[in-house]
Amino acid sequence: MVFSFTVRYLDQSNQPVFIRDISVMMPFVVEGIVDQAVDSLGLVTEPQIPYMVLHDPPGDGSFTALDQAKTICRSLETSFANDESNNTNASLKLGYAGSVGVIVVVDIEIYVEFSGSLSIGDFKMQSKSNETCLTLSKAFSTAADNGFKDGGDLFVGYGYDVAYGVYRQIVVDDDSCKVRIEKNLVYRPIKTPESIREFALDESGILSEIERLQKDVDNTALPVKTRADAQNQIKVWNQVLELNEKNKNTASASLDPNISFSGGTGGFTRTKTLEVSETNTISVEHYIGVTAGLQGVVNIGGSGFSAGYEYATEKRFGKTTAQTNATANALAYTFVDANGGDKFNVDVFRDPMFGTPVFRLKEGTISSCPYEGGYQRDQPKLKHNDSNQDYIVSQGNPVGSSSTFKIDLCNESNETRTYNLALNAASNLNGAVISASGVPLNGNDAGQVYSIPANSCLQDLIIEVKQLSANSPLSYPNLELYLYSPCDEGIQSSVFASVYFGNATSVKDVIDDRTLTVYPNPTSSILNIQLADEMSIHSILLIDAMGRMVDKISTHPTTSQWQMDVDHLSPGMYTLQVQTADKTLVKKVMIQE
Numbered sequence: 366m367v368f369s370f371t372v373r374y375l376d377q378s379n380q381p382v383f384i385r386d387i388s389v390m391m392p393f394v395v396e397g398i399v400d401q402a403v404d405s406l407g408l409v410t411e412p413q414i415p416y417m418v419l420h421d422p423p424g425d426g427s428f429t430a431l432d433q434a435k436t437i438c439r440s441l442e443t444s445f446a447n448d449e450s451n452n453t454n455a456s457l458k459l460g461y462a463g464s465v466g467v468i469v470v471v472d473i474e475i476y477v478e479f480s481g482s483l484s485i486g487d488f489k490m491q492s493k494s495n496e497t498c499l500t501l502s503k504a505f506s507t508a509a510d511n512g513f514k515d516g517g518d519l520f521v522g523y524g525y526d527v528a529y530g531v532y533r534q535i536v537v538d539d540d541s542c543k544v545r546i547e548k549n550l551v552y553r554p555i556k557t558p559e560s561i562r563e564f565a566l567d568e569s570g571i572l573s574e575i576e577r578l579q580k581d582v583d584n585t586a587l588p589v590k591t592r593a594d595a596q597n598q599i600k601v602w603n604q605v606l607e608l609n610e611k612n613k614n615t616a617s618a619s620l621d622p623n624i625s626f627s628g629g630t631g632g633f634t635r636t637k638t639l640e641v642s643e644t645n646t647i648s649v650e651h652y653i654g655v656t657a658g659l660q661g662v663v664n665i666g667g668s669g670f671s672a673g674y675e676y677a678t679e680k681r682f683g684k685t686t687a688q689t690n691a692t693a694n695a696l697a698y699t700f701v702d703a704n705g706g707d708k709f710n711v712d713v714f715r716d717p718m719f720g721t722p723v724f725r726l727k728e729g730t731i732s733s734c735p736y737e738g739g740y741q742r743d744q745p746k747l748k749h750n751d752s753n754q755d756y757i758v759s760q761g762n763p764v765g766s767s768s769t770f771k772i773d774l775c776n777e778s779n780e781t782r783t784y785n786l787a788l789n790a791a792s793n794l795n796g797a798v799i800s801a802s803g804v805p806l807n808g809n810d811a812g813q814v815y816s817i818p819a820n821s822c823l824q825d826l827i828i829e830v831k832q833l834s835a836n837s838p839l840s841y842p843n844l845e846l847y848l849y850s851p852c853d854e855g856i857q858s859s860v861f862a863s864v865y866f867g868n869a870t871s872v873k874d875v876i877d878d879r880t881l882t883v884y885p886n887p888t889s890s891i892l893n894i895q896l897a898d899e900m901s902i903h904s905i906l907l908i909d910a911m912g913r914m915v916d917k918i919s920t921h922p923t924t925s926q927w928q929m930d931v932d933h934l935s936p937g938m939y940t941l942q943v944q945t946a947d948k949t950l951v952k953k954v955m956i957q958e
Contacts, residue, residue, distance in 0.1 A: 398470055403530040403551065405466045406658045409651045410594045411552075412601040413524035413564050414680055416441070416490060416497055418609060420518045420716065421507040422724045423709050423737045424702035426632065429722060430506030431639075435695045438498040439641055440683030445550075445663055445676075446648055457678065458551045459494050460530075468530040468553040490523065496686055507567075517567035518609060524598075526560040527552040531658050548662045568609075571602050576922075578602075593652035593670045604647050612716050616723040618642060621713035624700065628708065632701025635713075639695040641685045643717035650675050682718055698722050704734050706742065706780070734852035743850035744777040745784045747858040751824065756861045756906070756914030759830075764839065764867045767831035772860060773824045774848055776817035782850070786826075787812030789845035789859075795838040797864065800829050801846075811851065830864045839869035842942060842949040843906060861906070861914060863942075880950065881943055887955035892929040894943060896950075902927055906942040907934075907954070915939070931956050 419429045431437075443457045460468040491498045507519045534547050554561070566574065581587055581595040621635055652673050656665050663676040702709065710727040730739025749757050750771040759768040776782050788799055790808030799806045801813055817823055830841060842863040849857035882895040896902060901923035907916040915934060920927060923946075936958050943950040 399533040399535060399546065401471070402463050402467050402469050403532045405468055405528040405530050405553065407529060407653060407655060408526055408555070409529055409653055410526050410590075410597075411524050411651070412594075412598040412649055413522060413562055414601060414647060414649070415520040415522035415605055417499060417521045417721070418518055418612075418716065418719045419507050419521075419721055420613065420723050422698050422700060422722070423711060423726060423730070423732070424626065424628075424632075424700050424707075425734065425737075426701040426703055427699055428506045428508035429696065429698045430508070431696050432636075436498055436500040437639055437695060438496055438686045440495055440681075440686050441492070441497040442495040442681050442683075443649075443678050444681060446679045457494065458532075458549070459492070460551045460553045468528060468551055470530075470532045470551050505565075517569060519565065519567055520571065520605065520609075521565045523561060523563040525562065526555040526557075528555060529553070531662055550659075550662055568606065571606060575599050575602050589670045589672055590652055590654065593668060593673055593675075596669065597650045597652060597675075601647060601649060608645065608647070608718070612645075612718050613723050613725075616714035616716055616725075618715040618717065619712070620715045620722055624709075624711045624713065626700045626702070626709055626711075627705075628702035629705030632699055634697050634699040636697040637695075637722065639685065639720045640715065641683070641718065641720040642715065644681060644683045645718045646682070647680045649678050649680060651678065685720060696721060698724075702732075704732075707732050707734075709737075709739075734850070736853055736856060741856070742778055742780065743782055743784075743853060743856045745782075745848040745850060745856065745858045746775040746777050746822075747786075747846065747848040747860045748773045748775060748822075749860055754914070755859065756863075756908065756917075758863045758865075758908070760865045760869075762864065762866045765832065765835055766866070767829050768864045768866075769827055769829050770862060771825045772828055772846065773822045774815055774817060774826060775822035776819065778819060780819050781816060782819075783814060783816045784848050785812040785814055785851050786846065786848050789847060792843055792845040792861075793841070795841050796833050797837075797841040797844065798831050798833055799844065802827055803829075806846070812849075814851070828862070830862070832866060839866040840949070841865070843904070843944060861917075881952055883941060883952050883954060886952075887957045888931060889957050890930070890932040892931050892941075892954060894927045894929060894941070896925045896943070896945070899925070900945050901925055902943055903946060904944040905929065906944075907931070908940040908942065909937065 417431075419431070421427070422429060445457075458470060460470050463469045489500045491500070505521075507517070530551050530553070531548050532551050534549055535544065536547050537544050578595040578599050582592050582599070584592070620637060624635075626633070652668060652670070652675055653659070653665075654673050656674050659665060659676070665674045665676050668675050698713070700709070700711075708729065708731045710729045712725045712727060714723045714725060715721070716723050726738040728739075731742060732739050733742035736743065747755070749755065751773060757770060759770065762768045774784065774786060776784065786801060786806070787810075788806035788808040793799065793808060804813055806812065815823060828846065830844065832838075844862050844864065845859050846862075847857045847859040880897050880900070882893075882897070884893050884895075886892070894902065894905065902920050902925065903923055904920065905916075905918040905927060906914055907929070909915050916929065916931075918927070918929065934956050936956055939954045939956060941952045941954045943952075
């Protein structure tokens with residue numbers, strides 16, 4: 366740029382005595398994008414990430430809801446993680462599609478609409494490079510009648526596929542006054558129904574997704590990109606669950622302290638504004654098949670999968686930036702519980718990352734159906750005939766006869782409770798006929814109902830086990846009876862019995878070493894258990910010389926090998942029973958000092 370001006374020298378009477386025209390050239394640099402349109406280098410999958418988390422309050426009918434007709438915005442940007450080559454790089458740009466294979470480098474929003482097919486209602490998300498807004502056309506909540514498990518937090522968000530390209534940008538270094546050209550990454554969202562993957566999941570739903578994706582990771586017949594993307598999504602889901610627990614445990618901003626409510630009474634609702642006070646990040650890895658054009662833009666590392674590479678970004682969840690009707694309340698939580706006798710004492714805090722309420726139970730809470738914390742009103746305990754042992758062995762029963770033993774049904778709660786006694790049908794694969802006090806336990810119904818007074822037992826209930834016919838199997842190992850709360854089946858207590866007829870015994874069931882390998886044997890610390898021929902371990906029992914079960918392990922998911930720690934057991938001879946899908950395998954194990 367050239368500036369021209371005239372210089373005049375004046376005498377004492379202000380008359381010009383000398384005039385000079387001067388031109389000055391001043392260099393300048395215009396910062397900004399060099400090429401507005403760039404070529405697409407390939408496709409990459411952005412894992413699904415939650416943009417909103419609602420925490421479910423205590424009380425079997427309680428729920429948290431976001432109100433309709435609200436728009437809530439917060440800062441959220443994607444930036445490179447561990448980027449050493451380009452320290453001044455800003456957040457990734459979102460571009461829009463030009464011609465085929467071309468990305469136009471201009472910021473644009475991604476629109477993701479959740480339709481009424483989702484039981485949580487209708488809402489829309491709009492994401493830019495540095496902000497995400499959520500607009501609700503209908504309220505949505507954690508309520509159980511929306512199809513989500515009561516007591517579970519609700520995670521809502523989306524993932525999408527993008528084409529990526531590299532654009533050039535002129536940058537002036539203020540310290541050195543030097544000019545350089547940086548290469549930065551631009552994303553173009555692929556706006557197809559299968560590309561933009563919205564989700565609304567509770568914690569159990571996320572765990573199911575992790576289990577499903579792990580099968581894809583392990584399936585070598587699938588394309589490499591499919592397996593790599595599945596692995597990257599698993600990493601994100603694990604971060605999400607860990608971060609959610611951290612947010613709930615460390616929430617310190619008080620929102621509503623000292624709330625108390627009782628079961629069996631009418632509920633009440635509190636309304637609050639939604640505010641975010643803390644910045645957090647979720648690290649994301651991206652699989653790419655080639656590296657052409659990305660060197661010097663991002664740090665590229667090797668992949669656990671062949672023929673590919675990874676680069677990492679961070680999703681930075683910042684503070685609330687805008688909210689329509691800011692003085693109005695955007696969220697509400699309702700407390701209600703149907704069970705008379707339940708009582709909840711609660712402090713409410715604000716989730717530092719998502720701004721939604723977090724509920725923390727206090728001393729004096731009593732709950733049931735389901736148990737949610739505090740004092741547990743349902744406390745069933747099943748025992749063998751006034752004994753604390755939960756495993757017995759009955760051998761030498763004549764063929765065609767029956768084996769009987771007694772059990773005690775106990776209630777360790779400080780109030781009278783009703784429990785069901787049932788048979789685990791999966792433990793009775795050989796088809797024994799089992800009854801309690803003459804009434805059949807079929808394993809395919811809710812079982813027999815018993816009302817048991819507080820802190821007492823119904824003693825000496827007779828259990829009978831017999832063969833279905835003379836041609837039936839002689840061995841019935843690890844039969845399981847359990848006493849449970851009918852309104853919360855997760856609260857239960859079990860006893861086991863192995864019943865053998867004729868010459869069948871647990872000792873003589875020792876099998877070929879090539880099927881079940883146990884080593885080292887003898888051992889004093891770790892016992893390695895290995896099955897052959899693609900067999901899977903469902904459960905493991907370790908029984909001492911007196912017939913008492915000293916250890917029980919259920920393997921979920923099933924596996925072909927397991928390590929058992931036995932260094933806490935007394936030296937002596939033990940019987941190891943390994944349950945597969947269709948048989949019980951038995952070995953003698955010596956534990957030494």
